[in-house]
Amino acid sequence: MEFSFVQELIHKLKTFQAMREEVVTATTSCTLRDVQGMMRQHRISGVPVVEDEHLLGIVTIEDILRALEHGYIDDPVRGWMTKQVVTVGERWPLTETMSVLDRTGYGRLPVLSAEGKFIGLVTSDSILHALLVELERLLGKDEERAVAESAAAVPPPPAGQHWEFEIPAGDYDAAGLTSVRLKRELASHGVPPEVQRRVAIATYEAEANLIIHTTSGGRIVVDLDERMVRIVVQDDGPGIEDTEMAMRHGWSTASDLVRSLGFGAGLGLPNIRKCADGFQIHSEMGRGTRLDLRFDLPEDTAGQSGPAEGKK
């Protein structure tokens, strides 16, 4: 497997799911000595400076040590706080936040909302805590499933691979995340590169549609067997008013913001249809949209382990 269970877990989590919301903060009029007291009382090594929900800087233990050494510990923090603060977005995949923590070597990172407001702090401890909670939740689910299956005497699932991905609405930075993960998985199961590419492109377009156009995101469910890759993309709304129009090249309802990020050119659904060997779309206003896609595999190529060999 390309991804371990924990890596997969981390990929699914968003930064806001691993942050601490109850954070001790200071204002610009607090003195460095006040902040020193906060640090001692709460046993923390950094205090964000926040006013009107906006992050203005951060005071770290190094700032306090310097103030003690140079004798300005009773000055207000506004003149001495660190103003260039590395922040992360609430909707960032946790993997990307972890890579920022790793790269910068900082012990904590302030988390900002989409509107730029300070909403919490993420630390190694808070990430570990979130992972443990998620792990416990999943293990509980597994146990429930095992009990249910044994009670109903359900036969084991047929040989094959199955993946499910949740795609949140509005998370533009995450576009393509599922596509590249799926491409890697297909490669590791012997799917030829030509099919990998078509699946990756169609999945990318579907992901982008869920991110841009849905009210609460959606799901991508993938099944691989020895004959084909089947993909179901489903969301709960708002639905497409005119699917015929949506299938036309260049027809789009995307905003200027979405276009500035490189999407919303009205090529998505036509491109998905072009890539897939089987394509069905059903959409109902207020109910949502479902895409059923099929990608045929050449004989004797799928379901094998190890990287595929084939033409580009």
Add this chain to the structure above:
Amino acid sequence: MMWTELLVGLGATALVDSDDFEVRAIAAADLLSDILATEKSDFVMLTGQTTAPAIRTAVAVGALGVIVVRGKNVPEEMIDLATNFGIPLAVTQLKMFEACVSAGVCLWSSASSKS
């Protein structure tokens, strides 16, 4: 045309290094949707987008490399992602149109010298 020849032709600076490789085509767009719709193979992507989705687009379509135009400041996040996926990444000061012209000249010169 080789990747290194393209970098020289565009005056580009490599941000993620790689061994040299042959480039047969260019796909140039700021709209990632346009790149996703390309049918080219063995191509390098020119774009003004400096986001993680731009690198993921290159991975999905199998682009051999990515060159960012207009001398944009490429964030560390994009460089890290390109490194992780083994996608050679470079940046040129040329604007998109100028970069396309220069890349076309490189491709044309390379094809002429072979014929």
